[in-house]
Amino acid sequence: MFFMDVDKQVIETPRAQTCCGENVVEYAELKYVKLSFIPLFPFYTHYQTQCKVCKSSVEAPLSRTSLLSIFNKFIGIIIVLFIALYFWQDYHEDIAKEMDILKLPQKYDFYLIDNNRFNKVQSQRSEFVIAKVISANKDAIEIVISNYIYSRKRDLIKAIRLDTLVFDDFFSSKSQFITLAELNALYKEEIVYRILRPFNYTLFGGVAVRPTMPEKLYKGYNPTAINQEGIRSYRNNDFVEALSLFKQAAEQGDAWAQINLAQMYRDGEGSKIDNAQALHWFSEAIKLGNKTAEFEYQQLCKKEITCKL
Structure with missing residues (x-):
């Protein structure tokens, strides 16, 4: 401290x-x-x-x-002030972006929500969910809530990185409508504490929206059963089992399993940090035409002296 x-x-x-x-x-x-x-x-x-x-x-x-x-x-105080100024400016830029999205909601916007407060339930256990906008007009939005509940805010980001937003069973089939006035109130009270809009179909490097393009351009997009089983193990914090399952699916040519495996090697989950293995599996996914893998590879490559873009 x-x-x-x-x-x-x-x-x-x-x-x-x-x-x-x-x-x-x-x-x-x-x-x-x-x-x-x-x-x-x-x-x-x-x-x-x-x-x-x-x-x-x-x-x-x-x-x-x-x-x-x-x-x-x-000079230390000068450095501290510059760092604080950077984060302050970055924070306010994020807030400004969220306010712009809030004014004009669109289909495929995503909201990170405090589930207990959203449902007006008192509980000692923290619960957070992800909501997806499936339709929007000038008066209201229609959303679906994730079937999965998370106990920590950072776990929602991990889930997004794992491309879970595009899985068929991730969101509830039952939708609900929220007026724009209600949405603004939820955001003001920090019940909706984060507003996100995908860029190039992705959020935090994970696929958030299925691309509307010819099938041949994303052939093999749907994850294999082994990859999905690996994701379930990951959600249960069984990283060793998740790593093993992702590796099996990756070796069978599942590009999304290759990305998941690479991310675990990069983050040291289920094994020690191994950027060489991470770059290898990102590279394998790139060969299969996966754009997410290309982005992840470039980001990691910048940190490795021996890596060449």
Whole structure:
């Protein structure tokens, strides 16, 4: 954890002035506030010139510690501020995008929802679901809710990465209508806490919408039974079993299993992190014409010195 604290530093600088046959020393005491080990800002300075032999104080020096020295000491706060500014700007850009989507909902928008609050149920167990817009007009939207419930928000992102949004059994067959006023209220109350719109049919690198293109361009798109069994094991946090099943399906030429296997090697799930294996299986999926694999390969390749795009 990070804690605020006060610390000080004493800077010794020899001066040409002498006393007792020795050069006197200027002491500059600098007190500052720090966050853990990162100096943030100074709030007190004190200068004293003293003889090292007789310990007597000499007339206060005219010179002072340079601003450059102080700047170098507190460069940490500048870095922290720049990082904070970056994340602040990124956060507000995401909010602005979500507000734009909220104003004009479209088919195939997705909402991440706090299920307990959405259904007005009190429970000690956190529940989160994914909703998909299947129709929209100027007054209301029609949504379907996922059949799968997640206990952690990050698990929803993992599910999206695994292409589960395009599986036939992922969403309920029963739909419900929500007016735009109700949707805005749900978003304001953070019951709908995230609004997503796919780009190039994908979200977070996973396929979110089935492409409307000729079959020959996505031949082999539907996952095999072994791959789906691997996904079920993954949802149950049985990563070793999921890895084994994905590998079986991948070796049989299932491009989506190859991607799932590569992602697990990349993230160190079910085995140690193995980027070489991840790149290999992404590459195999690319050979089968999978665009998601191409995107994932490029992202990982940028982090590997030995990888060539």
